[in-house]
Amino acid sequence: MKTLIINGSPRLDGHCAAVLDYIKKNIDCDVINCCFENIAHCTGCDGCTDGCCVIDDKMRQFYKQIEAADNIIFISPLYFSMLTGALLTFASRFQYFYHNPVRGKKRGAVILIGGGSTKDTSKAFSTAKIIMRYTAIQDPYEAAFVGTDISAPLDDRDFKNDIDSIIKIGRII
Ligand SMILES: Cc1cc2nc3c(=O)[nH]c(=O)nc-3n(C[C@H](O)[C@H](O)[C@H](O)COP(=O)(O)O)c2cc1C
Incomplete structure (x- = not known):
């Protein structure tokens, strides 16, 4: 069972990182840190209609990792009540999958961490x-x-329970 975590936080010692570390201690997973991968944004060229993204960057490797994963987890700080720009830039390249659909079904989870300035996660x-x-x-x-x-996310019992439930998706075979 392969779990891939796509992290939108630019802080490798921040709150998302602490939650990530907790998940990593409990399940075997790979992590893509979007903020450190220099992935170009989708240009909407439609080149992927021919079966391959024309941009020659590490996303070509990540497409294979995403396709091979059984579970995908997004974790992101809230920036202006949204996922971070780095995660959105990374995800813009998922347009490739619109034209080249992923086969089968995967399970997923979305984890959002906010400071508290806006409480809207919807x-x-x-x-x-x-x-x-x-x-x-x-x-x-x-x-x-x-x-x-x-306070820290994992000090909150309800949130920790939710993370423990998410960890279980990486364990069920
Ligand atoms: C540019 C920016 C925008 C933010 N916008 C929000 C927001 O809309 N709502 C919120 O609750 N927190 C907001 N925050 C606070 C972060 O979500 C919070 O500090 C979070 O814990 C950061 O995660 P990290 O420690 O993994 O970097 C913002 C922080 C930054 C730097």
Whole structure:
């Protein structure tokens, strides 16, 4: 069972990283840190209608990783009530999957972490779900903690329970 985590946080010692570390201790997974991969944004050229993205960057490797994964988890800080720009840039390249659909079904989860300045997670969740549909994921698990200005996500019992449920998707064979 392969789990791929796509991380939108630019802080490798931040709150998303702490949640990521907790997940990594419990399941075998690969992580793509979007902020450090220099992935170009989709230009909408429609070149992928011929079966290959024309942009020659590491996304070609990531397409294979995404296709091979059984579970995909997005984790992102809330930036202006949305996924981070780096994650959205990365996800823009999922347009490839619109023209080259992923076969089979995968399970997914979306984890959002916010400071507390805005408490609205609905737009970020719905955008993440739209992106995930491109990788054959319907109805991903959702977990959010909005309050890192005051406390750490894993100190919140409800959030930790939600993360433990998400960890289980990486364990079921
Ligand atoms: C550019 C920017 C925009 C942010 N927008 C929001 C927001 O809309 N709502 C919110 O609750 N927190 C917002 N925050 C706070 C972050 O979501 C919060 O600090 C989060 O814990 C960061 O995750 P990290 O520690 O993994 O970087 C924002 C932070 C930054 C830097």
